Amino acid sequence: MGARIGLVxxxxxxxxxxxxxxxxxxxxxxxxxxxxxxxxAILGFAWTDASLLILFILGITLVLLRRxxxxxxxxxxxxxxxxxxxxxxxxxxxxGDTARLxxxxxxxxxxxxxxxxxxxxxxxxxxHLRDLFDRARPHPRPPGGENVLGTERIGADMLSRLIFACxxxxxVGFIAEGIAVVIGVVVGGLMGYFxxxxxxxxxxxxxxxxxxxxxxxLLTFVAFFGRNLYLIMxxxxxxxxxxxxxxxxAEFLKLRKQDFVQSAIAAGVPTWRVxxxxxxxxxxxxxLVSLSFGIASxxxxxxxxxxxxxxxxxxxxxxxxxxxxxxxxxxFYWWLAVFPGIAIFLTxxxxxxxxxxxxxxxxxxxxxxxx
Amino acid sequence: MLGYVIRRLLLIIPTLIGITLVVFxxxxxxxxxxxxxxxxxxxxxRPQEREAVRRYxxxxxxxxxxxxMQYLRWLNNALPxxxxxxxxxxxxxLAFKVPDLGRSFVRDRPVxxxxxxxxxxxxxxxxxxxxxxxxxAVTSGVLxxxxxxxxxxxxxxxxxxxxxxxxTMWAGVMLIGFLxxxxxxxxxxxxxxxxxxxxxMAFLPTFVGGAFQRGWLLDALWHLAAPVLTLxxxxxxxxSKVMRAxxxxxxxxxxxxxxxxxxxxxxxxxxxHVFRNxxxxxxxxxxxxxxxxxxxxxxxxxxxxxxxxGKLSLTAIEQRDFEVVLSxxxxxxxxxxxxxxxxxxxxxxxxxxxxxx
Numbered sequence: 001m002g003a004r005i006g007l008v009x010x011x012x013x014x015x016x017x018x019x020x021x022x023x024x025x026x027x028x029x030x031x032x033x034x035x036x037x038x039x040x041a042i043l044g045f046a047w048t049d050a051s052l053l054i055l056f057i058l059g060i061t062l063v064l065l066r067r068x069x070x071x072x073x074x075x076x077x078x079x080x081x082x083x084x085x086x087x088x089x090x091x092x093x094x095x096g097d098t099a100r101l102x103x104x105x106x107x108x109x110x111x112x113x114x115x116x117x118x119x120x121x122x123x124x125x126x127x128h129l130r131d132l133f134d135r136a137r138p139h140p141r142p143p144g145g146e147n148v149l150g151t152e153r154i155g156a157d158m159l160s161r162l163i164f165a166c167x168x169x170x171x172v173g174f175i176a177e178g179i180a181v182v183i184g185v186v187v188g189g190l191m192g193y194f195x196x197x198x199x200x201x202x203x204x205x206x207x208x209x210x211x212x213x214x215x216x217x218l219l220t221f222v223a224f225f226g227r228n229l230y231l232i233m234x235x236x237x238x239x240x241x242x243x244x245x246x247x248x249x250a251e252f253l254k255l256r257k258q259d260f261v262q263s264a265i266a267a268g269v270p271t272w273r274v275x276x277x278x279x280x281x282x283x284x285x286x287x288l289v290s291l292s293f294g295i296a297s298x299x300x301x302x303x304x305x306x307x308x309x310x311x312x313x314x315x316x317x318x319x320x321x322x323x324x325x326x327x328x329x330x331x332f333y334w335w336l337a338v339f340p341g342i343a344i345f346l347t348x349x350x351x352x353x354x355x356x357x358x359x360x361x362x363x364x365x366x367x368x369x370x371x
Numbered sequence: 372m373l374g375y376v377i378r379r380l381l382l383i384i385p386t387l388i389g390i391t392l393v394v395f396x397x398x399x400x401x402x403x404x405x406x407x408x409x410x411x412x413x414x415x416x417r418p419q420e421r422e423a424v425r426r427y428x429x430x431x432x433x434x435x436x437x438x439x440m441q442y443l444r445w446l447n448n449a450l451p452x453x454x455x456x457x458x459x460x461x462x463x464x465l466a467f468k469v470p471d472l473g474r475s476f477v478r479d480r481p482v483x484x485x486x487x488x489x490x491x492x493x494x495x496x497x498x499x500x501x502x503x504x505x506x507x508a509v510t511s512g513v514l515x516x517x518x519x520x521x522x523x524x525x526x527x528x529x530x531x532x533x534x535x536x537x538x539t540m541w542a543g544v545m546l547i548g549f550l551x552x553x554x555x556x557x558x559x560x561x562x563x564x565x566x567x568x569x570x571x572m573a574f575l576p577t578f579v580g581g582a583f584q585r586g587w588l589l590d591a592l593w594h595l596a597a598p599v600l601t602l603x604x605x606x607x608x609x610x611s612k613v614m615r616a617x618x619x620x621x622x623x624x625x626x627x628x629x630x631x632x633x634x635x636x637x638x639x640x641x642x643x644h645v646f647r648n649x650x651x652x653x654x655x656x657x658x659x660x661x662x663x664x665x666x667x668x669x670x671x672x673x674x675x676x677x678x679x680x681g682k683l684s685l686t687a688i689e690q691r692d693f694e695v696v697l698s699x700x701x702x703x704x705x706x707x708x709x710x711x712x713x714x715x716x717x718x719x720x721x722x723x724x725x726x727x728x
Binding site: 204205207208209210211212213214215216217219220221222223224225296300303304307308309310319322325326332334337338340341344345348349352353356 | 382385386389390393394397398532533535536537538539540541544545547548549552658659662663665666667669670673674684685687688693696697699700703704707708711
């Protein structure tokens with residue numbers, strides 16, 4: 001029951017992340033200018049917009065094909081697309097149309113457009129609303145008027161920033177934890193399978209990385225390497241793998257002695273096949289449970305970093321919006337605190353609920369207990 | 372047990388080397404060489420200053436030496452036990468010495484002085500947070516387990532899951548925005564650890580000239596209330612669930628069945644038998660809790676303007692004072708390691724069955 005609420009919110013965030021340019025855009029979705037129809041929104045796509053939409057369509061196609069093609073090929077195809085499509089989009093489109101985002105508004109005011117259909121929120125997150133500058137109402141403006149949730153300090157509309165921030169959150173969550181899972185499972189698997197000195201060395205590694213508070217290590221990295229979104233994702237992944245390694249090691253140690261593994265080894269199955277084909281599929285349960293909590297913690301870490309002002313520059317992120325809520329002069333802008341905070345809270349809550357339900361379902365200790 | 376402690380201490384050494392390598396490596400692997408990174412704002416310095424900084428860095432790190440030499444030199448400076456230079460500047464003998472963590476160029480002070488100023492504030496927060504977390508977690512966990520399945524259990528469980536999901540920064544910002552703001556309700560002070568008038572206050576609350584004066588102690592506690600609250604809620608929410616699961620596990624164990632069959636009263640079963648066994652997972656979790664608290668205190672210090680290690684680190688990054696950042700990460704990691712070690716030793720004391728596997 002709790003997991004369903006969690007899945008609903010995660011779907012909302014996923015929807016916002018994929019369809020963001022259609023939900024909040026300073027460029028009209030459809031307009032008739034000089035007698036010709038065009039869609040500036042689609043023409044102005046950046047590579048992120050295009051690749052997310054294309055991947056979404058490809059993903060749906062692959063899921064529909066699951067009765068025809070074997071699952072193994074589908075997964076491989078999915079991974080291939082996930083890598084190729086963004087690369088091709090980046091080379092082909094680049095950053096899209098970033099010039100003078102207010103020009104369509106001005107064209108409408110000047111009466112040059114015969115027909116216009118705007119996005120539900122007619123402001124892009126990068127649009128600092130310079131043409132609507134009003135000295136009587138300085139930014140950040142409270143909710144009301146044309147900005148449903150208000151604006152933030154440099155003038156960008158809050159709701160559009162919140163929607164585009166879903167992308168950063170989901171990207172950091174999945175990619176950072178993906179890296180962490182891969183490292184953790186590999187290290188933990190090696191430790192559990194070979195034991196002896198590999199285990200001893202591995203435990204030292206786990207101890208090293210779990211002793212250094214990850215936020216301090218992230219601070220140090222950002223200080224020396226600069227503020228780069230991909231670097232941050234990599235570092236979060238590099239600091240959160242220890243939990244997965246611990247669980248995988250325990251599972252491998254346990255499964256190594258099982259009959260089916262012993263008979264596979266006796267039958268001459270090569271080591272790598274034993275590990276990947278026999279032990280790993282059976283040992284992934286605690287990793288899956290931790291994954292949900294891990295994604296929540298990765299999103300929290302990235303928000304924390306943005307909150308401290310060390311996130312990727314000028315990117316929409318819930319943490320960065322929260323940072324602007326309390327100003328140095330003592331002013332408090334409640335809409336900058338409440339809405340991004342609710343977004344982060346709901347996302348964390350959803351992933352925690354999903355993780356709890358997964359744990360209740362998959363953990364063997366719980367299955368026999370009277371509820 | 373002494374053997375276990377000694378083995379554990381010996382095993383700390385490779386971890387220590389690993390931590391120092393990781394911390395030093397982040398600086399060494401950065402784009403540009405160490406000299407450029409530590410010089411920071413080179414363009415704004417006059418030639419004499421730049422020359423002095425270069426000479427200092429060369430003497431400290433050996434800018435033209437290979438990586439392992441720089442690492443060993445830095446390690447030698449940072450540890451309390453190392454090679455000391457004699458009058459001619461050469462390394463002579465092994466001795467105990469005050470760690471030399473470098474010098475901050477922005478504030479022209481030795482880093483170790485800055486750390487010594489900032490560390491007590493951070494430690495105060497941690498030392499206050501941990502007993503609160505354990506007190507609330509243990510009581511609520513036992514309560515929830517005793518009334519398992521009933522409204523109290525489910526209510527507490529959901530509330531704590533929601534509490535655990537509230538990000539620390541949001542809680543802090545909401546606290547300071549709504550409860551420490553004169554526009555709304557001012558229940559808490561806005562910033563810092565002491566009021567400006569606190570130096571002239573008496574230690575305990577008194578009446579001065581007919582008016583109530585808070586006194587230094589109450590004033591400090593009032594300032595600490597909001598930061599400590601922000602740090603504890605996530606900890607006790609999580610620990611409470613662990614405690615509850617642990618108590619439930621033990622309540623269905625054989626030894627409890629025996630105790631009840633023997634006729635031991637229910638409170639005695641709970642407190643004399645179940646309790647001591649259920650606390651064990653909480654002590655194990657402590658090793659994970661403490662680095663988390665240290666990381667969380669960065670955010671709390673920033674929100675509530677407390678001059679601790681986190682705030683020092685953040686201002687150092689802004690001012691591009693890299694030696695400070697590096698030294699702070701080193702000190703915090705060492706602290707974290709020490710607390711994990713203490714947690715492990717406490718676990719051995721609490722559970723006589725354990726031995727190092």
